[in-house]
Amino acid sequence: MQLLLIHSDFIEFEAKRPTKLAEEVEDSAKKGRLDEALCAFIAVEKFDEDDTDAVIAEGAKQVADVAGQVKAHRIMIYPYAHLSSSLSTPATAVKILKGMADVLSQNYEVMRAPFGWYKAFTISCKGHPLSELSRSIRLGEGEVVSEALKSEAKAV
Amino acid sequence: MQLLLIHSDFIEFEAKRPTKLAEEVEDSAKKGRLDEALCAFIAVEKFDEDDTDAVIAEGAKQVADVAGQVKAHRIMIYPYAHLSSSLSTPATAVKILKGMADVLSQNYEVMRAPFGWYKAFTISCKGHPLSELSRSIRLGEGEVVSEALKSEAKAV
Ligand SMILES: [Mg+2]
Structure with a gap:
């Protein structure tokens, strides 16, 4: 799993057109907006297919960790x-994204953008040092590569 | 080089704080906005250090190719x-980013966000099928991996 976490003034989206892989969703789930939110842009990878429950748990933990650092109470998946x-199957991706949203909903206001749709979106990134972080989760290799601490040394 | 190309209603940025790697720039270059622009988010990689002139040429060609497809006349680097x-040195990154901006300036209105600064930004992605594309340039391997045509099959 690759995560790009952006602390935003707001993030809003609107699903415009389904791709062949589009998740079926209610019309009400095709648009959304969160203010003062951590937006987790997520690519679920082939590597994540082996143990989806563990990936859901670790992915949610990483997102919550950053939400805590930036004091965000709302999370966009x-x-x-x-x-x-190296993407997973669409079915695995949807399972993991839904699972992460469910876990995080216990402690945060969570919204999830639908999978497999062409979407318009607007995001406003705050620009403080922790407002853009990336993390890679590779559970099979027994590690989480955090880019949080080295982000200042990167070419942000 | 990794490219993420977003066709946007607008993209604006404001440099907030320098990192240790920050490029020195005039105050006037610390803020900017383009409307109806293709925004090229770019990571210059270790791999690009061997032949920077060729990478500048190929990178600019790829960006111009997409700008042509979406009929954008403005480009944000x-x-x-x-x-x-796997990032390049900061010096190589700045050289290549500046080089791409110079080449593209011959045919487009180009703006370049400064390297190595924490930046606030807002981007509005249009959401049509070509409005989010990624490309990988690996010149040493003699190929450009285009994600343009297969983007519909990806989990956009
Ligand atoms: Mg602000």
């Missing part, structure tokens, strides 16, 4: 295939 | 380290 060149 | 885990 946003599928983002362009973060990886 | 935006450094985005989070697209890769």
Whole structure:
């Protein structure tokens, strides 16, 4: 799993058109907006297919960890295939994204953008040092590569 | 080089704080906005250090190709380290980003966000099928991996 976490003034989206892989969703789930939110752009990867429950738990933990650091109470789960060149099946992706939203809903206001739709979106990134972080989760390798602490040394 | 190309209603940024790697820039270059623009989020990679002139030419060609497809006349060059885990040196990144901006300036209105600064930004992605594309340039391997045509099959 590849995560790009952006602390935003707001994030809003509108599903415009389904791709062949589109998740079926109610009309009410095709648009959404959160203010003062952490937006988690997520690519679920082939590697994540082996143990989806563990990936859901670790993914939710990583997102919650950053939400805590930036003091965000709202989380947007946003599928983002362009973060990886080794994607999972769509079914696995939807399962993991829904699972993460369920876990995080226990402690945060959570919204999830639908999978497999062409979406318009607007995001406003705050620009403080923790407002853009990336993390890679590779459970099979027994590690979580956090880009949080080294982000200042990166070319943000 | 990793490219994430977003066709936007607008993209605006404001440099907030320099990192240790920050490029020195005039105050006037610390803020900017383009409307109806293609925003090229770019990670310059280790791999790009061997032949920077060729990477500048190929990178500019790829961006121009997409700008042509979406009929954008304005291009934002935006450094985005989070697209890769194998970054070039900052000096190489700045050289290539500046070089791409120079080449593209011959045919487009170009703006370049400064390298190595924490930046606030807002982007509004249009949401049509070509409005989010990614490309990987690996010149040493003699290929450009285009994600343009297969984007519909990805979990956008
Ligand atoms: Mg602000």
